[in-house]
Amino acid sequence: MTEPDHTSLVDIHSHLVPGVDDGARDMPAVLESIERMTRNGIRRVITTPHIVGSLSLDPERLERRLDIVTHAWNEAALAIGQQFPEVEFRRGHEVLLDVPNVELSDPRIRMAGTSFVLVEWPRLQLPPGTVRVLKRIIDEGYRPIVAHPERYHGMGPAIHVAGQWREAGAYLQVNYGSLSGRYGSEAQAIAYRLLRRGWADYLASDFHGHTGLKLYKNEAWAVLQELGADEALHYLCHTNPGRVLDDETPLTVPPLPAERGFWARLKRILQSTTA
Numbered sequence: 001m002t003e004p005d006h007t008s009l010v011d012i013h014s015h016l017v018p019g020v021d022d023g024a025r026d027m028p029a030v031l032e033s034i035e036r037m038t039r040n041g042i043r044r045v046i047t048t049p050h051i052v053g054s055l056s057l058d059p060e061r062l063e064r065r066l067d068i069v070t071h072a073w074n075e076a077a078l079a080i081g082q083q084f085p086e087v088e089f090r091r092g093h094e095v096l097l098d099v100p101n102v103e104l105s106d107p108r109i110r111m112a113g114t115s116f117v118l119v120e121w122p123r124l125q126l127p128p129g130t131v132r133v134l135k136r137i138i139d140e141g142y143r144p145i146v147a148h149p150e151r152y153h154g155m156g157p158a159i160h161v162a163g164q165w166r167e168a169g170a171y172l173q174v175n176y177g178s179l180s181g182r183y184g185s186e187a188q189a190i191a192y193r194l195l196r197r198g199w200a201d202y203l204a205s206d207f208h209g210h211t212g213l214k215l216y217k218n219e220a221w222a223v224l225q226e227l228g229a230d231e232a233l234h235y236l237c238h239t240n241p242g243r244v245l246d247d248e249t250p251l252t253v254p255p256l257p258a259e260r261g262f263w264a265r266l267k268r269i270l271q272s273t274t275a
Contacts, residue, residue: 008043009217010241012111013118013147013173013204016047017073017091023049024209030076033209034084040217042205044088044245046111047073048118051093053102056109066108069093090245094118094147100133104142111145114247118173120147126154131164138169143249145171148206150178150190159190162199171201171250174236177216179203179223180270192266195224195232198255202244203236226269228257 015023016030024030037045049069055062073091080089092111095102097119107113117137121127137144149155149162149172162172177183178191194200205215224233232254240250256262 009041009237010044010046010245011037011042011205011207012046012048012092012145012202012241012244013094013175014045014047014207014209015049015094016045016076016207016209017049017069018076020069020072021050022208027076027079029209029211031079031083032211033207034080034087034089036215037205037207038084038087040215042217043086044090044242046090046092046241046244047076048092048094048111050096051109052096052098053119054099056103056106057099057101062106066106070108088245092116092118094120096120096122097133098122100129100136102137104137104140110142112245114143114244115141116143116145116244116247118147119144121152124152126152126158126161130161131168134165134170135168143169143171145173145202145244147173148175148178148183148187150174150187150194151183155190156186159193162194163197166199172199173202173204174200175206175216176203176220177206177214180216180219182214182216192256195229196256196258196262198253200236201250201253202240203233204241223266223269224256227266229254232256 015021016033018024018026018030024033055065077089080087090112093109095117104117110117134144146165174191178187181188207215235251235253243250
């Protein structure tokens with residue numbers, strides 16, 4: 001396989017292991033998805049199929065689940081290596097924190113076998129004690145990245161909780177689609193609030209490999225570039241996700257430029273990009 005292009009974009013959240021979750025259903029869907037990613041400048045991918053955290057407390061069930069994912073991922077990696085030798089294709093999981101004491105010692109659960117682990121809360125809700133759960137993960141030597149914090153119900157009035165996650169040592173990954181309204185106006189507004197505060201550490205696709213579904217990368221880039229956030233984009237889409245693969249902590253992302261009339265200007269830009 002060709003050496004990966006370390007100057008290219010990196011995507012750390014997708015569902016491109018065929019047939020194991022609600023993502024890509026089969027190999028043609030995987031290959032189509034990777035082709036679309038390459039057209040968008042993405043050459044390094046950590047794909048993250050769903051896994052329920054409580055499985056980690058039952059070794060036999062966990063092993064069965066990981067074996068299924070490993071077998072499907074190996075087949076996908078082989079096909080991608082043959083058709084897209086320029087793409088570095090790694091794996092992790094998006095871990096549902098349905099219990100507070102998830103066991104993360106198996107490197108197959110973590111992102112490309114590093115100390116990073118992509119996590120989410122059940123049913124897009126904010127349960128009590130989230131900071132305590134993340135601190136426990138950190139105290140055990142792992143580095144949690146909270147997936148799509150902008151999408152959690154109630155995050156608007158509770159956005160300080162995202163700040164508490166970061167203060168505890170966790171990191172935040174915002175979806176491209178949130179910036180262009182893919183998940184509704186509330187998630188969109190929260191995503192920009194996170195970026196304006198400099199709290200987002202990564203942007204990623206959360207792409208599920210379905211025909212007709214957008215990556216939303218170009219739409220997000222167009223808006224952020226119009227807002228003068230080119231430096232932030234470099235950190236969010238290249239530097240920091242690349243550092244996940246190198247098992248290194250993210251660098252501080254410059255907040256979106258603060259200016260008077262930000263929301264009015266953002267509204268005009270969004271309207272122009274969707275016209």
